[in-house]
Every structure is written in C-alpha cells, then in structure tokens.
Amino acid sequence: MILGVFKLTSCGGCQYSILDLGKSLLEQKIFYFTEISSSNLWHTFDVAFVEGSVTNDDEKELLLKIRQKAKFLVALGACAVSGGIQAIQRSKKDKGLIFYSYPLSDFVSVDLELRGCPVKSEHIEETLFSLSVGSVPYFPDYPLCIECKRKGNPCLMITHKILCLGVITQGGCGALCPSLNRGCYGCFGPVKGANLKAFFRCALRMGLTEEKIREIIMNSFNGYHQIFRELYDK
Ligand code: SF4
C-alpha cells in the first residue's frame, strides 16, 4: 500500500509508534514521511496517517490537501483525535491563549481514529493488515472498565477511592494504568456514549467538587473531544 505519514502540531511520539513496526514497515511503499526522509512525494495515498492537531491556517490547508489525496485517512493519537494536551489551555478561565488547537474532524472527514497518547503499534499494524486484505479494522468500542474486569483488577474507585476515568474512556490499552494501581487519565479518549452524569455522581461521592471533576476531564489529553465539549459551557 502507498502510505503517507504527516505531522501537524504534536510531540512526534505517535510517529515513533509507526517506526516501532520495524521491518514490517518495509513491506509498505512510503511516499511521504518527513520524520524519516527528506525526499517526500505527493501521491494518491492508500492510507494517510495524520499525527497532531490543527493550530494554524497552514496546517488546516495541509490537512485539506491530505484529505484530497488520501483514500483512507487515519487520525493518529489524542492530538489528532481531540486536539491533544495543547488544547488544555482552553479550559483556563483567564484565556489569553497563544493558539487554539483543534482535532482533525473539525475540518475533514476522518475514516479511522487510532486512540492513545501515544497510539499502540499493534493498532497501526492491525489497521495496515485489515486494509491490505480489504476489510475495516475493528478496535474496542467499550469502556476501559471491561478490560479491568477481564484482568480481575479490583476497581480503584471503589476499593481505593482513587479517581479513574476508565468508565468513560474507550478500551484498547489493556487497562494499563489501573493494573498498576494508577487511575486512568483518559489517554484513549471518551468511549462512545460515555455517561458523564453517572461519572460525575460517582466522583462527587468520593468527595470531589463538580468544578474539580470538570477541571480533571478538561485537562486530560482528550479534554477537547466533542463528547466533552458540553463541559466548556458550564
Ligand atoms: S497523541 Fe501524545 S504521543 Fe501522539 S503526538 Fe500527541 S502528545 Fe505526542
């Protein structure tokens, strides 16, 4: 397949998840990937991976051009899916923002979101394999709590009174943080149908204020995801 890998505003970490594929990456025809080559070609891409969020007009223009050239466009990681940690400044009351940070889906249609900060190499591999055999890649669309249950982890919220965003976060990481007794901070972003009201009720019972809970979500890596935007109006 002909691939393009593009970077907007981001740390570059998700591109390294692509490089982590190692030798299997050599099976692909990579026409555009500035992180590894200074010779890049615009072409019709079978798959375009776009890392990073849109923070200026040049990036918006680049994204529109990528969309025109890509048969299948993948938003790579929390920055591309939700605006990333650089969108956190929106939550500050005394704005004075240096720039705004937007997810790709605010400007173009996105064919697949790969979640995480950074994304998992296995998910990139699965995407390439599925597309190469003409099928659509499938990733978990259930909350992270399911993965905790499968692993037999006791719930951190109930047993240790540790706040954990797992109940509103999309699964896929294998419950990495709760398995190490650390609350999930939502790097996989909100799960479809996330029940924010129920989450607020649980967190309030733990003694947090509404304002604090809102702040924690808005300051998470996916705090500017569409599903969380209602919190900005309060
Ligand atoms: S999603 Fe995380 S790892 Fe990926 S580019 Fe953004 S900040 Fe870096």
Ligand code: SF4
């Ligand atoms: S547990 Fe949460 S914060 Fe940790 S890796 Fe998984 S989704 Fe990310």
